Amino acid sequence: MATLGMIEYQDASPDVRAVYDDIMATRKTDWINNFWKALANDPRTLKRTWEDVKQIMAPGTLDALTKELIYLAVSVSNQCGYCIASHTAAARNKGMSDDIFRELMAVVGMANESNRLASGYQVEIDERFKL
Amino acid sequence: MATLGMIEYQDASPDVRAVYDDIMATRKTDWINNFWKALANDPRTLKRTWEDVKQIMAPGTLDALTKELIYLAVSVSNQCGYCIASHTAAARNKGMSDDIFRELMAVVGMANESNRLASGYQVEIDERFKL
Amino acid sequence: MATLGMIEYQDASPDVRAVYDDIMATRKTDWINNFWKALANDPRTLKRTWEDVKQIMAPGTLDALTKELIYLAVSVSNQCGYCIASHTAAARNKGMSDDIFRELMAVVGMANESNRLASGYQVEIDERFKL
Amino acid sequence: MATLGMIEYQDASPDVRAVYDDIMATRKTDWINNFWKALANDPRTLKRTWEDVKQIMAPGTLDALTKELIYLAVSVSNQCGYCIASHTAAARNKGMSDDIFRELMAVVGMANESNRLASGYQVEIDERFKL
Amino acid sequence: MATLGMIEYQDASPDVRAVYDDIMATRKTDWINNFWKALANDPRTLKRTWEDVKQIMAPGTLDALTKELIYLAVSVSNQCGYCIASHTAAARNKGMSDDIFRELMAVVGMANESNRLASGYQVEIDERFKL
Amino acid sequence: MATLGMIEYQDASPDVRAVYDDIMATRKTDWINNFWKALANDPRTLKRTWEDVKQIMAPGTLDALTKELIYLAVSVSNQCGYCIASHTAAARNKGMSDDIFRELMAVVGMANESNRLASGYQVEIDERFKL
Numbered sequence A, B, C, D, E, F: 001m002a003t004l005g006m007i008e009y010q011d012a013s014p015d016v017r018a019v020y021d022d023i024m025a026t027r028k029t030d031w032i033n034n035f036w037k038a039l040a041n042d043p044r045t046l047k048r049t050w051e052d053v054k055q056i057m058a059p060g061t062l063d064a065l066t067k068e069l070i071y072l073a074v075s076v077s078n079q080c081g082y083c084i085a086s087h088t089a090a091a092r093n094k095g096m097s098d099d100i101f102r103e104l105m106a107v108v109g110m111a112n113e114s115n116r117l118a119s120g121y122q123v124e125i126d127e128r129f130k131l
Helices: A014-027 A034-039 A043-057 A064-077 A081-093 A098-120 B014-027 B034-039 B043-057 B064-077 B081-093 B098-120 C014-027 C034-039 C043-057 C064-077 C081-093 C098-120 D014-027 D034-039 D043-057 D064-077 D081-093 D098-120 E014-027 E034-039 E043-057 E064-077 E081-093 E098-120 F014-027 F034-039 F043-057 F064-077 F081-093 F098-120
Strands: none
Touching: A014 A034, A014 A043, A034 A043, A034 A081, A034 B098, A043 A064, A043 B098, A043 C098, A043 F043, A064 A081, A064 A098, A064 B064, A064 B098, A064 D098, A081 A098, A081 B098, A081 D098, A098 B034, A098 B043, A098 B064, A098 B081, A098 D064, A098 D081, A098 D098, A098 E043, B014 B034, B014 B043, B034 B043, B034 B081, B043 B064, B043 D098, B043 E043, B064 B081, B064 B098, B064 C098, B081 B098, B081 C098, B098 C064, B098 C081, B098 C098, B098 F043, C014 C034, C014 C043, C034 C043, C034 C081, C034 F098, C043 C064, C043 D043, C043 E098, C043 F098, C064 C081, C064 C098, C064 F064, C064 F098, C081 C098, C081 F098, C098 F034, C098 F043, C098 F064, C098 F081, D014 D034, D014 D043, D034 D043, D034 D081, D034 E098, D043 D064, D043 E098, D043 F098, D064 D081, D064 D098, D064 E064, D064 E098, D081 D098, D081 E098, D098 E034, D098 E043, D098 E064, D098 E081, E014 E034, E014 E043, E034 E043, E034 E081, E043 E064, E064 E081, E064 E098, E064 F098, E081 E098, E081 F098, E098 F064, E098 F081, E098 F098, F014 F034, F014 F043, F034 F043, F034 F081, F043 F064, F064 F081, F064 F098, F081 F098
16 A cells, blocks of 8 residues: 555553553544554654654743644645645634634735735845844 | 845945935934845845835834744745844844743744645544634 | 636647647656646746746756755755655656655755855855865 | 855856856846856756746746746745846846736735735535536 | 635625635636635735736736746646646646747756756856846 | 854853763764854754754664765755854764765765756656656
8 A cells, every 4th residue: 555544442452552542532522533653654653743843832931723724824824635624623622713713814814915925026135134 | 156245335326225215214223234125136025015014014013023033934844044143133132032032932833733734634624623 | 816727638739738748758657647738738838937937847868866855955945845846746757766866855955954054143154165 | 165156158168157157148148147157067967947937937827027026026036036036136137017016016915915814714615616 | 623624705704805805806807716725814915916916927027928838837847736736727827839848848857957957957057147 | 132142151051961972972072163052142042053963963774975965965055154164074074085075075066056947947847757
C-alpha cells in the first residue's frame, strides 16, 4: 500500500495507546482524530508531536483559544484542508464564536493580500522597524 | 525606473495626503511607514487598502493585539520580510510582550510542521469535523 | 467545458502516443497516470515536461530513490494533493520503505517548522554562511 | 565555498557561451543577468531552462507582455525577491506602464486574499464549475 | 456546527440580497456561486470583498480577461482548489481559449520552477534591476 | 526593541549554555550559528527544537546527507533565505558535492513546476494511487 493506514486503538502498541490515552485525557474526549491515527505509524513522531503540541498549545501568557486561532490562521494561509477542518473544530470547542471566526478570516485574508502588495512594490524595511 | 519610488507627504496629492493624515490620526503617530508610501503610487489601492485595514484591524470581538498577532503569524508563514518587520513593530506597540512573542512563534512553527505531516500522511478529514 | 479532459491512448495523436510509449517503456509499466493524460492537451508541454522529468529524475550522482524523496518533500511542503499521492506511489516503486517514509516526513515537518522560526525571529545570515 | 559563484562570459565554457550568446541575441541586449550566471554552474540546467523560457515566453496566443505579467504575478505570490526584481524589469522592457503595474498588483493582492477566504470558509466547488 | 453553511438567496437578509443582486447584474447571470454564499455569513466582509473585486477586476488598462488570467495564475501557485475551479470557469466566460489556457499553465509552471532555482542558487539582485 | 537580540554564550543562562554545549559537541564545531542564538530568547523552544533536530537529523535508515538535502529542498521551496544559506552550508559539511547540489536544484525546480501543472489542470488522483 502506498500510504500507511490509520492505527485504531485496539490495534495499537502499548506506547501508542499511552499517547492516545493522554490525548483523550488532556482533551477530555473519548475519541482520537485521524491525524494522530496516521502519525501512530511512526510512534516516535507521534509521541514527539503530541508532547510538543501539548506543551505549546497549553494556556500560557496567551490563552488556549488565541493559540488555536493562530494555528487556524496559519493552516488557512497554507491551504491545508485537513488542518483547516480539524482546527476549526478545535477552535469551536475552545470557544470560537461565529463573530470571532468572521474577524479571524477577515484578518487572514487582509494579511495575505498586503503581504503581496509589500513584496510586489518591493518595499524596503523602514529604519525604525530595525531598532 | 523599474520600481515606483516612495511618495513623501510633501510630494503627495491632496487625496493621498488625506489618507496619510487619517493613518497618522488613527495610529496616533507622526510618521508614515514605507508600505503606504509605496502604495501611494496607486491612490485608489492606497485608499481601499487603508480603509480595509482600518476596519478589519479595529477592535471588535477580537481585541487589536490578537488581530495583530494573527497578522504577524500569517506574515511569518508567508516569509514576507517587510511584513514581519512592520507587524512585529506594530504588535509591540499594541502590547506584545516578549512572552507573547515567544508563544506566538512556537505556535506558528508547530502549525507549519503539523500542516505538512497531515498532508504527507494523506490524512482524511474525520466525519465529525464535517458536521 | 471549463477544464480540459484526459486524453486516452486510443484518442491520442501520434506525437502524444510517442510520449506515452516512451513513458511506459522508461517506467516499465503498461499504463499512463492522469497527470500525463491531462498535459496531453498541450502536446508541446507534454513532450517538454516528460523530457525534463526523464532527464532530471534519472540516476546521476543522486540515485533515483533519493531524487524521488526530494520530489515528494517539495510536493508535501506545497500541499499539492495529486503530487503527494503520485510521488508517494512512485517512491514506493523505487524502494521507499515504511521507515524511509517516516524519516522523510519527520524531516519535512521539522524543516517547515524551523523555516518559520528563522523568519519570525528575523535571524540574520551568519557571515560564515556567506563564504 | 558553500554557494557556487557567478560564471562570467570570459570564464565560461563554449557551451555556456553559446547559451549566453543566444540569450543576448534573443533579448537584444549586451549583458547577462545573475540568474543565468548562477545556473551556468550546471550547463545542462542552464541550457534546458533557457530553452524552456525561450519557448514558453515567446509571443503565442498570449503576447509577450501578458506572459511577463503572469510570471511576475507568480513571483510576487511566492515572495521571491530576485524574481520580483528581475521580472519587474523585464516587464518594463516589454511595455509595462505604471498603470498596468498598479492594476497587476491590485489583482495579485486580491487573489491572495480571496484564496484564503475560500479555504478558510471551506467553500465546496459548485457543481457548475465541474462541468 | 464547525463551519458556517451557505446562505441562499431566499434566506438572505436585505443587505446580503443587495450584494447578490449586484453580483448577478454585474455578471449578467442568474445564480450566485458558493464563495459568495459562504462569505454572506459575514455581510460586512461580503460587501467589502465584492466591492473590491468589482472595482479591481473591471476592465482598466488591462482588459477583463488578462486580469482573470492573472487571478488564475495566483490561485494555481497557491494550490487553492476552489479558486482554481471557479476562476478557470470565469476565465472561460471571459474568452479564455484552450490555447490561452495552455500557454498560461506553461508560464505558471515555468515561473514556479525558476523562482526556486533563483532562491536555491542564492542569486543576488543585479545592480541594474535596482535602478 | 521590536526584535529580540542574539544571545551570546557568555551572556547565556546555564540551561541555554547546556544546549549550546550539546550543539557544539554533536556537530564537532566551536561556534553557534544565529538561529540558535535567536531561539535562545525562549529557552524552552531552544531546547525542544534542538532535541527534535538532533533526533530527526541523526542518521537512521536515511543517512545524514540525504536528510540534509531534503531539509534544503524544503527551505528552497519555502523561499526562506536564512534557511537556504545555513542548510546549504550544513549540506556541504556533510558531503554535498557540486554535482549533488546541481541535481538537487534541478529536482526542486522540476517539482515546483509540475506541482502547479497538476493543480492548474485539475488532475484527479488515479485510483491506483489510492491503493
